[in-house]
Amino acid sequence: MTPWxxxxxxxxxxxxWAADTCSPDDVADWQPGNPAWGHCDITSLVVHDLFGGDLMLGDxxxxxxxxxxxxxxxxxxxIELDLTSEQFTDGQTVTGARxxxxxxxxxxxxxxxxxLLRDRVATHLGSLPPRPTAPQASRG
Structure with missing residues (x-):
């Protein structure tokens, strides 16, 4: 395995990230210039596949x-990691983290x-860890 x-x-x-992996609620506003738009949910799941930890949700x-x-x-x-936070370019704020x-x-x-997103990421990174079959225990 090649190190990441x-x-x-x-x-x-x-x-x-692409229009076909964007959330249906956000696809009308998706554009290549803001590719993270509408991808936070499934991106956080793939990151969870890679590293474990906790899934975080905010308003x-x-x-x-x-x-x-x-x-x-x-x-x-x-450490908290948000690969899609850049999608907010119009003064949006996120509160109520849980x-x-x-x-x-x-x-x-x-x-x-x-x-589809997981497969595309694997194309770039190589073999990914298996998808979890049960939720991991939360620390919090």
Whole structure:
């Protein structure tokens, strides 16, 4: 296995995000100039596949109004990693961070997009760890 670099992981995701993996709620606003848009949920799951840790969820606000949700990762070291935070270019804020458990088995929504993103990332990084079959215990 070839060692990964942080830059390589970032590039793998950037090269893998596309309109066909974007959330259906966000696809109308997706564009190549902001490829992270609409990808936080499945990106955080693939990062979780790579490193474990906790899945984090927060509330997005724009101009003081609710504007959706943001997913990111807390790695086992405690470092929080959000590969899609750059999608917010219009003053959005994220509040109310909380740990959520990974669903068992196939996701109730966006399973095909998750698998497609995971496969594309693997094309760039090489073999990935197996997908979790049960949620990992949370530290918090």
């Amino acid at each position: 670099s942080l830059i390589g992981i970032d590039r793998a995701f950037r090269a893998s 997005v606000h724009h101009a003081g109004e609710p504007a959706g949700y943001q997913w990111w990762n807390r790695l086992p070291s405690g 740990i959520v458990k990974r669903p068992l088995g196939p996701l109730p929504r966006r399973w095909n997009e998750y698998l």
